[in-house]
Amino acid sequence: MRRGAVRSVVVAGLLVLCGAGPADARSGPGAEADVAYHGRVRLSHGQLKLWMVPRNEGPSAVPDATVRVRLSADLADRPELDEGCARVGRREVVCETGALPEHGQGRHIALLLGLRERPAEVAVRIDTLWDGGATDRNHANDEHVVLALDTGDTYAF
Structure with missing residues (x-):
C-alpha cells in the first residue's frame, strides 16, 4: 500500500472513531467555539494552490x-x-487543524492540488467536517465557496 494511501486510511479511520459527522451534526455537549478559516486560492495551468x-x-x-x-x-x-x-475522494481532501486556542489560530495548511483535467474554473468549497464536539453557531466564517478562474489570480476568503 502506498504511503499516501495508508495516511488516507488512517485519517479516515480516525474521523470515524472520533465521531466525525456532517457539519450539521456538530451540536454536541462540548463547549461553544467559533471556528473560522481565512486564506487564499489560486488556479494556474491545472494546479490549484x-x-x-x-x-x-x-x-x-x-x-x-x-x-x-x-x-x-x-x-x-x-x-x-x-x-x-x-485525500478522501476524487474531489475531496480533509486536514486536521491542530489545537485551536480560545481567540487563537491553528496550524497553517498548504495544499498543491494537481487536477486531472485543466478546467477554466474550479469551485472550492471549504467547511468544518468535525470540530471536536464544540457547538459553533456562526457558520458564516467557516463555510466558504470560492470560484477560482485559471488565470493565476489569487482569490481570498
Whole structure:
C-alpha cells in the first residue's frame, strides 16, 4: 500500500472513531467555539494552490478540528498534501487543524492540488467536517465557496 494511501486510511479511520459527522451534526455537549478559516486560492495551468489558517474566535478552546476541501473538478492521482491531510475522494481532501486556542489560530495548511483535467474554473468549497464536539453557531466564517478562474489570480476568503 502506498504511503499516501495508508495516511488516507488512517485519517479516515480516525474521523470515524472520533465521531466525525456532517457539519450539521456538530451540536454536541462540548463547549461553544467559533471556528473560522481565512486564506487564499489560486488556479494556474491545472494546479490549484490553497493556503489557509484556521482560527477560533472563542469563547472556548477546541482541542482539534477537521477542515474539508471539496472541488468541482477531479484531483490528479498524487496531490501534494500537508502532514495531517488526506485525500478522501476524487474531489475531496480533509486536514486536521491542530489545537485551536480560545481567540487563537491553528496550524497553517498548504495544499498543491494537481487536477486531472485543466478546467477554466474550479469551485472550492471549504467547511468544518468535525470540530471536536464544540457547538459553533456562526457558520458564516467557516463555510466558504470560492470560484477560482485559471488565470493565476489569487482569490481570498
